[in-house]
Structures are given as C-alpha cells and as structure tokens.
Amino acid sequence: MRIGVVTFPGSLDDQDAARAVRIAGGEAVTLWHGDADLHGVDAVVLPGGFSYGDYLRCGAIARFAPVMGPLVDAANGGLPVLGICNGFQVLCESHLLPGALVRNDHLHFICRDQKLRIESTSTAWTSSYEVGQEIVVPLKNGEGGYVADEATLDLLEAEGRVVARYLDLNPNGSRRDIAGISNARGNVVGLMPHPEHAVEALTGPTTDGLGFFTSILKGLVEAS
Structure with a gap:
C-alpha cells in the first residue's frame, strides 16, 4: 500500500514518517507541497515541523498549499489522513478537524517522552491498539494546546472522537487532556505527539508508535 508523506517548506519529520511507513511494511511516497496531485496514494501523512516557518499561525499558510486542495477533497471522500504535530495544526486550519492548537500554557517549547492513553480504536489509524x-x-511542541468551545468538546466526547489523552501530566494545557482527535468518519486523525519517532527500539523510547502505521496498512489491505 502506498502512503503519501507531504513535504512543506519547514517540514522536519517527513523522512521520519516515511521511514515509519516502510518499517510498518508500506511504500512511502513523497508528496510535494507545490504539486496539486496525490499521485494515487492510499493514505496521507502530514508530518511535523514548522510549515512555511509557522508564520501567521501554525499551519495557516500550509492550508493554502496546492497539495491541500486535492487532499481536503479526498479526505472528505474517505481518504485516510494522519496529521502529526504541525500536521494536526494543518488539519485544524483546513477545517478537516474542529478546534485549534494554541501556544503552550507555560509559554515554553517542550520536548519529552509522553505517556498517552488510547481512547478510540475505531479510526483508520488506531485499530491495532486496545x-x-x-x-x-x-x-x-511550542503550540500544542488543543482548544475548542465546550459544545465541540462535548460532541467529541459523546461521539468517541477523542483518540488519545495525555497521562501523568498535561504538557501544554490541552483542554480535557486531549492529545489527538478524529473526524466523525474516523478516516482523519490529528495527533500532537510523534508516533513516527517510536517505531524501532534503536532510536525510540519504545516501539509504541508503530501501531498507527500498522493500523492503516492493515485496514487498507482488508478493504482492498
């Protein structure tokens, strides 16, 4: 299965995401931000980094990249899309996911190994978990605090669309300890932590992140 990984100016984790796809057993396909063509991929990863320098707001310029036009249309049609960190911000700016990511409540960049609890396994990207x-x-992240109005938060909870929550400590002030969410259909997922950095024992604190990538590949095979 062919998983596209978008590279924007300022992307940092596109190669890590592509490597995670390959370790999981998929074919990683490079998608360029200026190319309005998804090249027939079966799913897409929007990686972490600082797209377009994070000017204006994080993800605000990337939303208008040529590649995002067909991506938004395809996602609305059911194409699986995973946005990691800056990719999560891009998904919110593109209105594929509700809410927004704002400056960490302590106003500092944070880098740490973070414990999460998987709350939903009904998405295209989390079926390998329990x-x-x-x-x-x-x-x-520096702008990792997930915010939304109370009605939106209540809807996400009621529909089981909170994908993952922070445990032990909330690192950025995210409402209700939310680390990741999905759209109603479950094909689009945004996650602030980085599963692509936890796919092999040599470099990751764990291999716990691999499940996001094996989940999508398994689902695509089953659907083919």
Whole structure:
C-alpha cells in the first residue's frame, strides 16, 4: 500500500514518517507541497515541523498549499489522513478537524517522552491498539494546546472522537487532556505527539508508535 508523506517548506519529520511507513511494511511516497496531485496514494501523512516557518499561525499558510486542495477533497471522500504535530495544526486550519492548537500554557517549547492513553480504536489509524492501552511516544511542541468551545468538546466526547489523552501530566494545557482527535468518519486523525519517532527500539523510547502505521496498512489491505 502506498502512503503519501507531504513535504512543506519547514517540514522536519517527513523522512521520519516515511521511514515509519516502510518499517510498518508500506511504500512511502513523497508528496510535494507545490504539486496539486496525490499521485494515487492510499493514505496521507502530514508530518511535523514548522510549515512555511509557522508564520501567521501554525499551519495557516500550509492550508493554502496546492497539495491541500486535492487532499481536503479526498479526505472528505474517505481518504485516510494522519496529521502529526504541525500536521494536526494543518488539519485544524483546513477545517478537516474542529478546534485549534494554541501556544503552550507555560509559554515554553517542550520536548519529552509522553505517556498517552488510547481512547478510540475505531479510526483508520488506531485499530491495532486496545481501548485504554497506555503508550509512550515523544512529544515536542511550542503550540500544542488543543482548544475548542465546550459544545465541540462535548460532541467529541459523546461521539468517541477523542483518540488519545495525555497521562501523568498535561504538557501544554490541552483542554480535557486531549492529545489527538478524529473526524466523525474516523478516516482523519490529528495527533500532537510523534508516533513516527517510536517505531524501532534503536532510536525510540519504545516501539509504541508503530501501531498507527500498522493500523492503516492493515485496514487498507482488508478493504482492498
């Protein structure tokens, strides 16, 4: 299965995401921000980094990149999309996910290994996990606080669209300890921590992040 990884100016983790796809058993396909073509991929990862320097707001310029036009249309049609860190911000700016990511409440960049609890396994990217499973993956952000109005937060909770929550400590002030969410269909997921940095024992604190990538590959195979 072919998983596209978008590279924006300022992307830092596109190669890490592509490596995670390959370790999981998929074919990683490079998608360039200026190319309005998804090249027939079966799913897309929007990686972490600082797209377009994070000027204006994080992800605000990337939303208008040529590649995002067909990506938004495809995502609305069911294409699986995972946004990690800056990719999560891009998904919110593109209105594929509700809410926004704002400056950490302590006003400092944070980099740490973070414990999470998987809250939903009904998305295209989390089916390899168990509900309530605790995992550890790296976290690194300066604008990682997830915010939304109370009605939106209540809707996410009621529809089971909170994908992951922070455990032990809330590192950035995210409302209700939310680390990741999905759209109603479950094909689009945004996650602030970095599962692509926890896919092999040599370099990650764990291999707990690999499940995001094996989940999508398994789902695509089953659907083919």
